[in-house]
Amino acid sequence: MTSGTSPQANAAAIVGAARRAASEGAAMLFTPEMCGLLDRDRGRATANIVAEADNPVLAAARDVARELGLWIDLGSLAILRDDGKWANRGFVIDAGGEIAARYDKIHMFDVDLATGETWRESAAYTPGDHVVTVETPLGRLGLAICYDVRFPALFEELGRLRCDAMRIPAAFTVPTGKAHWHLMQRTRAVEASAWVISAAQGGRHEDGRETYGHSTVIDPWGDVVLDMGEGSGLGFAMIDPARTAEVRAQLPSLANKREIPRSAS
Template sequence: MTQGLDIALIQTRTPATAAAGLAHVEPLIRQAAAEGARFILTPEGSNFLEQRRGLREEALSDEGEDAAVLGLQALAAELGVWLLIGSAIVRSGVPGDARAANRSLLVDPTGAITARYDKLHVFDVDLAGGETYRESASVRPGDAAKLADTPWGRLGLTICYDVRFPHLHRALAKAGAGMIAVPAAFTRPTGEAHWETLLRARAIETGAFVLAPAQGGRHEDGRQTWGRSLVVDPWGVVIAKADHDEPGVLHARLDLGAVDRVRASIPALSHDRTFDPPQ
């Protein structure tokens, strides 16, 4: 495993169809590769973002037929890079369940999908400003955590709302993840209040790099997302950050040796104790 890794996070404002989503993200990925990134990560909902029911159903397809997924596989092969499609909204493939999967896909430099992860925790909430989200109505949650092998070590896969569940990230770290991806489409109210704090906490707790590409701005369906993509090192230091909502490329160089150094200095992952539940 090499000790240095040049990565790029792609910040997007994804349109409402997969063809438009591909056209939106492709130039940014090309830019990231031309600027030296070997591992490129896109946000949650990188193929399309659309919550209006009829339009969403029109945009939805199977993973193997989605224009953005197929286009991004071909692009990874053309550019010779590792690419994490932070998530694609695709049909779940589960008989009798019409809901979609919110699925993260790791693509290798041949264009092959080497790992899949379906978002475990779905976002059902009523916000103080009157916004209501019921992701469970349209997205079937996954049922398994996922580690992926890369040339630079093991990558833990999570998506957006998963960041609020520390035990998931701890389990990934204890299973060998030195990097954890958190692609997201955070709402503006929750993003402004919690986004950076949660990501830094997950990095500190796990002694892992946290890589968080985000959606940003007002989307075609009216939702507003927070942006501010960022990279946090295993000590909890933000080493790269977008300070805006606009589409763009955020580069970072990871010193992968920092994972072992931090975990040796604070070996909390090996200090778990069993205890009686609270009464």
């Protein structure tokens, strides 16, 4: 997606993608991080950051999932928490329109890039504090969001939980995307011997930012099954559980894993 500052317009794009995905036989649709609202003007965004019960994008996704019998992974939405703080929260919606899982992004993107870009996600959002997995048509799905990809401990835990697939929706900057996007996606797939599905924001957005794009699907061997390049659109990939079993049989790193003793020094 190239999400903008209107939740209603973003919801319409997701509903349209869901209808097309279902018509072509998809079992599950994945959307990027901040798919419902991408607005770096926090003063302007405040009016559109509401509680789950009032979020129009979440409501539209639940309605169309129920109508089509389609699972939908909303990469993340900006949500007003009960305590008045904001969360960068992902949702997995089942084919009946029910929320099967929620995940609040754990790692906040607080960086100063050489390009002059400065980001302080923690200035607005409260980080999550627990690991989330959920059973889906793809098997056990582990949830992560964007900057989480840089922190191996999270994915080590998802591997320990024997996730069949992991989702890492993102809104990567262009400099970090060019340097590390494919490298990190492939690494996480290989480490966990699991599929990695990463729907990404891509292009020039209404708020002036530019994101890297390249929504990808990586197989458990680290091979790139899908790379959608720049911009928005809908891509399809076949998630084959036999491939997961094949890779884990050839290279049983999860079974061979041992605890590393702490250094005595």
